[in-house]
Amino acid sequence: xxxxxxxxxxxxxxxxxxxxxxxxxxxxxxxxxxxxxxxxxxxxxxxxxxxxxxxxxxxxxxxxxxxxxxxxxxxxxxxxxxxxxxxxxxxxxxxxxxxxxxxxxxxxxxxxxxxxxxxxxxxxxxxxxxxxxxxxxxxxxxxxxxxxxxxxxxxxxxxxxxxxxxxxxxxxxxxxxxxxxxxxxxxxxxxxxxxxxxxxxxxxxxxxxxxxxxxxxxxxxxxxxxxxxxxxxxxxxxxxxxxxxxxxxxxxxxxxxxxxxxxxxxxxxxxxxxxxxxxxxxxxxxxxxxxxxxxxxxxxxxxxxxxxxxxxxx
Amino acid sequence: xxxxxxxxxxxxxxxxxxxxxxxxxxxxxxxxxxxxxxxxxxxxxxxxxxxxxxxxxxxxxxxxxxxxxxxxxxxxxxxxxxxxxxxxxxxxxxxxxxxxxxxxxxxxxxxxxxxxxxxxxxxxxxxxxxxxxxxxxxxxxxxxxxxxxxxxxxxxxxxxxxxxxxxxxxxxxxxxxxxxxxxxxxxxxxxxxxxxxxxxxxxxxxxxxxxxxxxxxxxxxxxxxxxxxxxxxxxxxxxxxxxxxxxxxxxxxxxxxxxxxxxxxxxxxxxxxxxxxxxxxxxxxxxxxxxxxxxxxxxxxxxxxxxxxxxxxx
Numbered sequence: 001x002x003x004x005x006x007x008x009x010x011x012x013x014x015x016x017x018x019x020x021x022x023x024x025x026x027x028x029x030x031x032x033x034x035x036x037x038x039x040x041x042x043x044x045x046x047x048x049x050x051x052x053x054x055x056x057x058x059x060x061x062x063x064x065x066x067x068x069x070x071x072x073x074x075x076x077x078x079x080x081x082x083x084x085x086x087x088x089x090x091x092x093x094x095x096x097x098x099x100x101x102x103x104x105x106x107x108x109x110x111x112x113x114x115x116x117x118x119x120x121x122x123x124x125x126x127x128x129x130x131x132x133x134x135x136x137x138x139x140x141x142x143x144x145x146x147x148x149x150x151x152x153x154x155x156x157x158x159x160x161x162x163x164x165x166x167x168x169x170x171x172x173x174x175x176x177x178x179x180x181x182x183x184x185x186x187x188x189x190x191x192x193x194x195x196x197x198x199x200x201x202x203x204x205x206x207x208x209x210x211x212x213x214x215x216x217x218x219x220x221x222x223x224x225x226x227x228x229x230x231x232x233x234x235x236x237x238x239x240x241x242x243x244x245x246x247x248x249x250x251x252x253x254x255x256x257x258x259x260x261x262x263x264x265x266x267x268x269x270x271x272x273x274x275x276x277x278x279x280x281x282x283x284x285x286x287x288x289x290x291x292x293x294x295x296x297x298x299x300x301x302x303x304x305x306x307x308x309x310x311x312x313x314x
Numbered sequence: 315x316x317x318x319x320x321x322x323x324x325x326x327x328x329x330x331x332x333x334x335x336x337x338x339x340x341x342x343x344x345x346x347x348x349x350x351x352x353x354x355x356x357x358x359x360x361x362x363x364x365x366x367x368x369x370x371x372x373x374x375x376x377x378x379x380x381x382x383x384x385x386x387x388x389x390x391x392x393x394x395x396x397x398x399x400x401x402x403x404x405x406x407x408x409x410x411x412x413x414x415x416x417x418x419x420x421x422x423x424x425x426x427x428x429x430x431x432x433x434x435x436x437x438x439x440x441x442x443x444x445x446x447x448x449x450x451x452x453x454x455x456x457x458x459x460x461x462x463x464x465x466x467x468x469x470x471x472x473x474x475x476x477x478x479x480x481x482x483x484x485x486x487x488x489x490x491x492x493x494x495x496x497x498x499x500x501x502x503x504x505x506x507x508x509x510x511x512x513x514x515x516x517x518x519x520x521x522x523x524x525x526x527x528x529x530x531x532x533x534x535x536x537x538x539x540x541x542x543x544x545x546x547x548x549x550x551x552x553x554x555x556x557x558x559x560x561x562x563x564x565x566x567x568x569x570x571x572x573x574x575x576x577x578x579x580x581x582x583x584x585x586x587x588x589x590x591x592x593x594x595x596x597x598x599x600x601x602x603x604x605x606x607x608x609x610x611x612x613x614x615x616x617x618x619x620x621x622x623x624x625x626x627x628x
Contacts, residue, residue, distance in 0.1 A: 024355055025459060028532070030392040030517055031359035031448075033457045036350045041338055044433065045345035046447065048403040050440030078344040089362040089445045119358065126364030127441035131403045133360065134345075143347045145339060203344055218342070 008095055008123055012104040013088070020117045022084065032119035034085060040137040045075030051128035061099045063182045064130060065106025071205065072134035073110065073186035074255040078203040080144040080195040081136030083116040083188060088133075091126035114188060144194060144201040144259070149219035153199050153260040155284040156269075158187045158276075161208055162244065163233045165251020174235050184255035189277045194259055197268050201259035207250040209304060212258050213292055219260075225284035228297040249294065249304050260286055322409055322437055326418040327402070334431045336398065346433035348399060354451040359389030365442035375413045377496045378444060379420025385519065386448035387424060387500035388569040392517040394458040394509040395450030397430040397502060402447075405440035428502060458508060458515040458573070463533035467513050467574040469598040470583075472501050472590075475522055476558065477547045479565020488549050498569035503591045508573055511582050515573035521564040523618060526572050527606055533574075539598035542611040563608065563618050574600055 014027055024033040036042050049068050051057050069086060076083055088107065092099075111118060116134075163180030167173045187203075194201060200219055204211045208230075216222055227245050236244045261269050273280065287293075294302040328341055338347040350356050363382050365371050383400060390397055402421065406413075425432060430448075477494030481487045501517075508515060514533055518525045522544075530536055541559050550558045575583050587594065601607075608616040 024455075025457065029460050030389040030515075031357045031395070031450075031457075033393070033452070034356050034358065035454075036356060038352070042348050042350060042356070043345045044348065044399075044401060044449075046401045046403055046435050046445075048405060048436045048438050048440075048445065050405055050438055053439050075344040079347070081345070085358075087358060087360045087447060089360055091362055091364055091443060121360050122362045122445070124362050124364055125367050126362075126443055129405060129440055129443055131360075131362065131436070131445040133401060133447050135358075136345075138347070140349075141338075143339065143345075146343050201344075 008100060012100050013118060018117055020084065020115070023117055023119055026117065026119045032085070032087070034119060037137060039140055041140055041143060043076055043079045043081035043136045043138050043143060044133065045072050046131065046133040047071045047075065048129060048131040061102040062106035065103040066109055066183055068130040068132045069107050069110040069134070070184050070186050071255060072132045073114065073188060074184065074203040074205070076134050076136040077187045077191035078144065078201045078257055079136070079138060080142060080191045080201070081138045082192055083114040083134060083136045085117050085119045085135045086111065086132055087119060088121040089124070089131040090121070091124050091129040093125070093128065139195065142195045144191065144198055146200055146202050146215045146218040149200040149215050149221050149260040149286045150262065151221055151286050151288040153262050153286040154266060154282050155212070155223055155225060155258065155260055155286060156280050156282050157204070157208065157231065157256055157258050158190050158280050159254070159256045159278045160231045160233045161204070161254055161256060162236060162247035162251050164253035165247040168251070168253065177233055177235050180233070181253055184253070185278070186255065187257045187278065190257055190280070193272045193275060197261060197265045197272065198259040199262050201257055204252070204254050204256045204258055206252045208258060209249045209292065215258065215260065216292055220290070222287040222289035222291045222293070223284050224287055224293045224295055226297055227294050227302045229281065229283045231279065231281040245302065246304060322414060326414050327432060332431055334398065334429070337431055337433055340431065340433045346401070348433060351451060353454055355454055355457060357390055357393045357395035357450045357452050357457060358447065359386050360445065360447040361385045361389065362443060362445040375416040376420035379417040380423055380497055382444040382446045383421050383424040383448070384498050384500050385569060386446045387428065387502060388498065388517040388519070390448050390450040391501045391505035392458065392515045392571055393450070393452060394456060394505045394515070395452045396506055397428040397448060397450045399431050399433045399449045400425065400446055401433060402435040403438070403445040404435070405438045405443040407439070407442065452509065456509045458505065458512055460514055460516055460529045460532040463514040463529050463535050463574040463600045464576065465535055465600050465602040467576050467600040468580060468596050469526070469537055469539060469572070469574055469600060470594050470596050471518070471522065471545060471570055471572050472504050472594050473568070473570045473592045474545045474547045475518070475568055475570060476550060476561035476565050478567035479561040482565070482567065491547055491549050494547070495567055498567070499592070500569065501571045501592065504571055504594070507586045507589060511575060511579045511586070512573040513576050515571055518566070518568050518570045518572055520566045522572060523563045523606065529572065529574065530606055534604070536601040536603035536605045536607070537598050538601055538607045538609055540611055541608050541616045543595065543597045545593065545595040559616065560618060
């Protein structure tokens with residue numbers, strides 16, 4: 001079937017019964033008009049997912065919609081921001097109503113969970129590609145940045161590492177592992193509670209080694225990580241140790257948070273742990289050595305063969 | 315040659331010597347952090363341009379960069395907003411340094427003109443596609459919307475109509491006509507000055523007939539347009555009248571503004587005309603008839619064969 005751009009937008013992308021008080025004007029004009037509350041700054045994150053690059057061409061439309069929002073909310077989480085609005089640009093070769101219906105269901109599943117509103121965007125003809133921009137609030141001066149880690153800070157990660165990578169590399173993985181890939185949970189709640197506790201944070205999209213390195217480079221520091229402390233999915237017990245560690249350190253797509261906490265805030269972190277909706281695990285310490293080292297518990301070095309995925313790398 | 319994603323961003327998309335005071339954190343973290351001034355609302359517009367759909371595959375990279383920003387600033391203009399920041403997602407099959415250099419020059423040409431800053435985005439592998447989101451400020455409650463036109467309001471357009479359409483349909487057009495297509499001028503100055511004068515506004519991306527119709531539908535009104543009053547490029551005198559009118563009414567890509575002005579504000583419009591950086595021309599009047607009619611000066615009807623471009627239309 002064939003639909004015009006306007007009827008697609010009307011039918012599947014209007015949230016008729018959704019209107020945040022800070023949205024003056026939503027979908028349907030040349031632009032959206034919104035308000036940022038006094039005392040807050042606006043955090044903005046934009047990520048694009050292309051078919052065949054960021055997800056397999058046979059991915060379900062619901063999962064594409066879900067993930068295109070999840071990866072952006074994950075960026076907000078890493079900044080300590082509370083989600084408010086998203087915009088969405090959807091390019092597709094043709095407009096199939098069933099596909100669009102399922103895709104939009106995936107988008108709205110996450111938006112409704114976080115009381116966020118779709119306020120605008122674009123639908124165009126082209127190769128299948130989704131760009132989402134997420135907008136969130138953070139109290140003035142309280143955004144978590146990559147640049148704040150200091151020697152002596154403890155290094156933490158949320159949840160477990162490597163599950164999405166295993167699901168990408170193997171078929172017929174157990175359902176909890178597949179969920180890590182298809183329906184990652186943005187760590188919004190953790191990010192908000194870390195605003196006054198963490199010194200630096202990032203979300204793990206390209207693998208722990210690559211993403212922790214971003215914190216270290218921006219902060220001008222190094223770190224030692226104990227690979228025996230890495231939290232991994234229960235199903236990883238069936239893997240040999242080297243495969244498990246390699247996935248946990250280098251596989252992307254988990255969308256967990258990696259963050260650093262000054263020693264003076266460790267008590268505060270303990271106190272908020274019960275409010276967190278996922279475990280957090282201490283995996284290492286920030287050093288002044290300007291390099292990232294991986295060790296076993298006995299102090300011997302663990303060497304990883306390669307780092308996370310980079311587009312256009314030679 | 316081959317470049318990593320990070321080196322591309324560093325080399326061509328950092329504005330090292332550019333930092334607006336309302337940008338707390340720009341390119342280089344999980345998200346940007348920005349401030350909206352007190353008393354202002356934020357206007358957000360997002361448009362995607364796909365190669366082979368929105369621009370010919372042989373379009374110069376500078377022109378793609380320029381236009382991807384221009385069409386979004388044009389949306390801000392239609393809302394009466396002053397540009398502040400953009401985010402940019404660029405998908406491309408491979409990273410060619412010369413292409414990226416020229417593309418970014420087109421992007422920054424417009425940003426510098428309007429003192430706007432690139433604060434974030436994404437670069438990914440995929441079919442050539444550019445998504446830009448533009449962010450601007452408007453005083454609280456003063457955004458120009460499509461829905462405010464009332465019977466009796468005068469209908470105006472900026473600049474001239476049809477030039478971009480002629481350049482799209484013919485090769486070897488005169489340079490001023492080609493410029494209309496490749497380097498449209500967002501009518502920012504006009505939009506800002508119309509905040510307290512116009513009752514409704516839209517930018518003309520899909521042709522005057524289609525876009526004026528959006529104002530009429532959102533406002534629940536109609537309009538009569540005198541086709542003999544339509545402003546057209548000087549070069550259109552060489553065309554036969556029907557071809558010229560058809561282009562002026564139905565061709566897209568001019569990115570002029572169409573706006574309506576209550577009779578009580580016509581004097582105010584006259585007074586600001588000398589401050590405008592382009593002509594504005596009265597072309598008709600809003601009616602209560604719920605339809606858009608085109609007439610010659612003698613009152614006889616002009617009928618157009620088809621309306622503006624719609625993606626996915628059947």
